[in-house]
Each structure stands twice: as structure tokens, then as C-alpha cells.
Amino acid sequence: MTNKSIQTALIVDDEPDIRDLLEITLTRMGINTYSASNLEEAYSHLSRTEFHLCLTDMNLPDGNGIDLVSNIQKNHPNIPVAVITAYGSIETAIAALKAGAFDFVSKPVELSRLRDLVDSALRLSQQQENKESKVSDAQEDKLLLGNSETMQKLRGQIRKLARSQAPVYISGESGSGKEMVARMIHQLGPRADAPFVPVNCGAIPNELMESEFFGHKKGSFTGAVENKLGLFQAADGGTLFLDEVADLPMAMQVKLLRSIQEKTVRPVGEQKEIPVNVRILSATHKDLNNEIDEGRFRQDLFYRINVIELKVPALRERVEDIPLLAETMLKRVADECDIPNARLSTDAINALKQYSFPGNVRELENIIERAFTLCEDDVIHAVDLHLQDNSSDARQTIDSAPAQQRNGVNLEEYLETIEKQTIEQALEETRWNKTAAAKKLGISFRALRYRLKKLGME
Structure with a gap:
């Protein structure tokens, strides 16, 4: 077995020149390398040596890179695999990411991009080896409360997705906690020490959108009195979370697609493009398939951001979590007021469990805060909750509200x-x-x- 203090990579490519380039680059980074020209040799190395990273070409004489990705996912799940794809072959890269690849790099291989990818993969491998992550189990529970089977499954999916660099589309109703899920994916992954930049796409005026996303050069338009970094550059090395992505205008969708595919941005007024290294997470409460059918969202952008979909359950789908959530929220509010004995009565908890929560966790938090200010003797009863009509009209009101109002x-x-x-x-x-x-x-x-x-x- 390999000495664990030495990082080791497996390079799989049938082109000797590519193998030599990768070996030289990784060796200069202080990484031991083993090479294989086909799947058979790769599997032989994997059976004898412990690796921290695998780089594989997509086209191999006895199969393809996705076969190797799937095999490693099954038999060596702690090894991050990056796939080398042909230039412009986005469909192939997406297929590899869906199969479980950590990331991809296109030919001709840019060495700076390759080094960034290798550094991220090795940080992830180190986390696994030390059985550490940036968020402990206790912190995870604090971030995403709930003991229901649904929530345990969601946390397991989040841990798995945190190991990848694939774009994730987080779907779910308003107030269900999509941004919290995005933060957990970021904090549990190799980018945890870099910025997490959330942006509400529905809250940016159309005329400022390009400048906000890509930045601008001083003097590029009236009011541009200094250079400004855009959101992509602010998130460089980290994660950019596009909340309510369905609210982007069509013209911006085109520019966003190009930046995601090319991994570059061009600030307003600049002539050259600037490379950026960000992971894209996105979310919306809308049905993007319906938005595509109605001509309001580009299908090619949807395929690019929806490599993997993660559904966040509505609160009514995990009723058994409501008491824990409500009691935790009450404790936080009561502690702020130095009132340690505040509690929910049995009738209040039962009333909450029977309510449908069209506004989900966000609505529950507002209900608890309001009830705490109105209750007597530090005990919240059902009457203090002032629960709204439980009809379907409540959901329609929330989902049809303008984006700025809906997101507060x-x-x-x-x-x-x-x-x-x-x-x-x-x-x-x-x-x-x-x-x-x-x-x-x-x-x-x-x-x-x-x-x-x-x-x-x-």
C-alpha cells in the first residue's frame, strides 16, 4: 500500500503525449503518478495501489472514461475522478458528472485549470482520509433540522453531492430551505474555505444585471466611477448560488450559459475575458420544465445547471419534524429575550402538525416569533398561533406573488x-x-x- 503521507494519482490515457504532460505537471506538484493506457491497466493499478486522485480520458481502447468512473464509484468511492473530454464536448462532460465524476477538464488541457482541479480533488481526498469535514454532524443538524426519514435521506444526498463539482439544481417550494441546502453542499465540500456567494436573481434590476454578475470597468457607462468585481469573481474558488434562477431575463440567460460553459467572464467595458473557477448551485420554486415549455427559460441553460437535481421536501411532507423545528425556533427567540422557560403547549404542537404550511419553514419561524410576543406566562397555546386558513388559496397566493415580495x-x-x-x-x-x-x-x-x-x- 502507498504511504498515506504521499499523494498519489492514477493517469489513464491512451495518448503518450497527454500522459507525459499530465505526469510532468502532477510530479511538479509533488504528486506520485501511475499511468495506464487502457481500462485493464487502470483496474490492475487500482487493485494494488491506494490513490488520492484519478485523471482519465473519455475515449479508451477497451471502453470509456464513464466505465472507469462507475467502477471507482462502486469499488473505491473515496477516490475523486476527473474526466478529460474533447474540446466543446459539454454533453460528454455532463454524462461523466452524472455518473459520479468529481469534475472535468477539456482538451487542450490548460495547466492552470488542471492545477486548480487537482488541488480541489486532493483537498476532498484529504477530508475523506482524515474522516473530517468542515461541518460536524452536530453542525449539520443545526443547519438542517429534522430526524424524519426524508431529512436523513436529504442529508445523505447532500454529503454525496458535496464531493462533486457538478452543478446542482435545488428544487422546492418557497421557504423550504433551498439556500440552507446550498450552504451545506458548499461547507461539506473542498471549496469550504472559499466564498459562498448567494444571489437572488429576481431582485436585480435588468439594467444592472450584467454588471452585477460580471463586473464592469471604470467609465464603461454613466455611473461607473470605479472598477467593480462581479458576482462570479467574488465567488472565485468557491460557490455561486443562483436563487430564483427562473427569474433571469432571456438575454441574461444566454450570457450566463456562456460563462458557465467557458468558465470565463467579460466585465462590461473590458475587451478580454477573465477566467473564473466557481461551482454553480441554483434553485427556484418554479417548475423549470414548464418555464421551458412556455418559452421563458432556455433549455440549453437548464441542461447545464441541472446536471443533478436535488429536491427539498415541503414541511407538510415531514410533519414529524415540526415539533423539533418549532421548539428549536422558540428557544432561539426566547434566549434572545433572556426568558429560558418559554414552551409550546400540547395543543399548540398539535395545531402546528395539522397545519399545511404553504410558506414552509420560513412561515413556521414567523408564526413562532409572533406567538412568542403575544402569549401569556411564557407558554404558547394554539390560540396564540393565529394560524391562517388552511385552504389551497394560501399556496396560490405565495407562489403567484412577485419575486421581490415572495423572497422578502x-x-x-x-x-x-x-x-x-x-x-x-x-x-x-x-x-x-x-x-x-x-x-x-x-x-x-x-x-x-x-x-x-x-x-x-x-
Whole structure:
């Protein structure tokens, strides 16, 4: 067996010149290399030697690279495999990623791109070897609460996807926790030390979209008073999370597709393209297949971002997790107010379990926060929850709302401003007597205290 302190790579290619190039490059990086010209030789090496990385060509005399990827996935799952594809062969690269390849690199091989890929693969291999990750099991549970079979399966899928560099499309209803899933994929993978950059595609004005994504050069348009890095460059080395990707206008979809495929961006006003190394995760609550049928989303972009789909369950699909989620949320809110004994009554928990939650986890959090401010004696009863009508109209209202309102971007800020102004007015009219101000506002003293703390007005 190979000394574990020495990193070892298997190179599989039937072209001697390519093998030599890869061997020289990896050797200069301090990596021991073994070479094979076909699948038979590769399998022989794998049976005798412990590897930290495998680089394989797609076309081999006795099979193809996907055969090798599948074999390693089955028999040596801790070895990251990168596939070398022909130039422009995106379909082949996607097929390899779906089979379980860590990443791909196109011919002619760019050495800088190859070194980045090898570094990422070896970091992942090191995580596996040390049985460590950037997020412990306890942290995972905190990030994505739930003991249901559905959630245990989801966490297992996340761990597996974190090992790959394949683009992942995260589907699920509004408020179900898609961004949290994206963060976990990032934090459990080899890019964990690099930036995670989330962007709400529905919240960027069309006229600023190209500048936001790709950056711009000083003087490239009115108002461009200095150079600006775009979101791709901000996420370089890390992960770019495109939330509500279905809201991108068609013209931007074309430019985004090119940047993803070519791994480059061209800032507004620049003549040359800049290489970027980002992993793309995307999400939307909409049905992208329907968006394609209606002509609102490009099919080629869909295939590029939807290499692997991960579905996040709605809260009503994991009812058994509701008590744990509600109690955890209540503890967080109560701790902020130094009230350690707050609890949910049995009737409140039963009411929550019978509610359909059209707004999912986000709605549950809002319900718990509101109920905490209104309840008496630190106990939340069913009547304090003020659950809305459980009809299907609630879901239609959420899913048909404008993107900015649905994601709480401008609407939440607006409502917060109104709330601050109302509280300030009541405090001024009572000469900042909080007890009198609470009475004037029709809420309890504790409710006012909580709102002041949450709004940063203490």
C-alpha cells in the first residue's frame, strides 16, 4: 500500500503525449503518478495501489472514461475522478458528472485549470482520509433540522453531492430551505474555505444585471466611477448560488450559459475575458420544465445547471419534524429575550402538525416569533398561533406573488421601516416609558421589548 503521507494519482490515457504532460505537471506538484493506457491497466493499478486522485480520458481502447468512473464509484468511492473530454464536448462532460465524476477538464488541457482541479480533488481526498469535514454532524443538524426519514435521506444526498463539482439544481417550494441546502453542499465540500456567494436573481434590476454578475470597468457607462468585481469573481474558488434562477431575463440567460460553459467572464467595458473557477448551485420554486415549455427559460441553460437535481421536501411532507423545528425556533427567540422557560403547549404542537404550511419553514419561524410576543406566562397555546386558513388559496397566493415580495427583499424592509416608525412614535408620545408605549401599541411589555431588540432599537 502507498504511504498515506504521499499523494498519489492514477493517469489513464491512451495518448503518450497527454500522459507525459499530465505526469510532468502532477510530479511538479509533488504528486506520485501511475499511468495506464487502457481500462485493464487502470483496474490492475487500482487493485494494488491506494490513490488520492484519478485523471482519465473519455475515449479508451477497451471502453470509456464513464466505465472507469462507475467502477471507482462502486469499488473505491473515496477516490475523486476527473474526466478529460474533447474540446466543446459539454454533453460528454455532463454524462461523466452524472455518473459520479468529481469534475472535468477539456482538451487542450490548460495547466492552470488542471492545477486548480487537482488541488480541489486532493483537498476532498484529504477530508475523506482524515474522516473530517468542515461541518460536524452536530453542525449539520443545526443547519438542517429534522430526524424524519426524508431529512436523513436529504442529508445523505447532500454529503454525496458535496464531493462533486457538478452543478446542482435545488428544487422546492418557497421557504423550504433551498439556500440552507446550498450552504451545506458548499461547507461539506473542498471549496469550504472559499466564498459562498448567494444571489437572488429576481431582485436585480435588468439594467444592472450584467454588471452585477460580471463586473464592469471604470467609465464603461454613466455611473461607473470605479472598477467593480462581479458576482462570479467574488465567488472565485468557491460557490455561486443562483436563487430564483427562473427569474433571469432571456438575454441574461444566454450570457450566463456562456460563462458557465467557458468558465470565463467579460466585465462590461473590458475587451478580454477573465477566467473564473466557481461551482454553480441554483434553485427556484418554479417548475423549470414548464418555464421551458412556455418559452421563458432556455433549455440549453437548464441542461447545464441541472446536471443533478436535488429536491427539498415541503414541511407538510415531514410533519414529524415540526415539533423539533418549532421548539428549536422558540428557544432561539426566547434566549434572545433572556426568558429560558418559554414552551409550546400540547395543543399548540398539535395545531402546528395539522397545519399545511404553504410558506414552509420560513412561515413556521414567523408564526413562532409572533406567538412568542403575544402569549401569556411564557407558554404558547394554539390560540396564540393565529394560524391562517388552511385552504389551497394560501399556496396560490405565495407562489403567484412577485419575486421581490415572495423572497422578502423590499417588502420586508418596508414593513420593518413602518414598524420602527410606529414604535418610535409611541415611545416619543409616552416620553420613552416602555410600559406605557406597549399599552398604547396594544401589545405586552415583553412583546415590545422583543421587537426593540429584533429591530436594533434598544
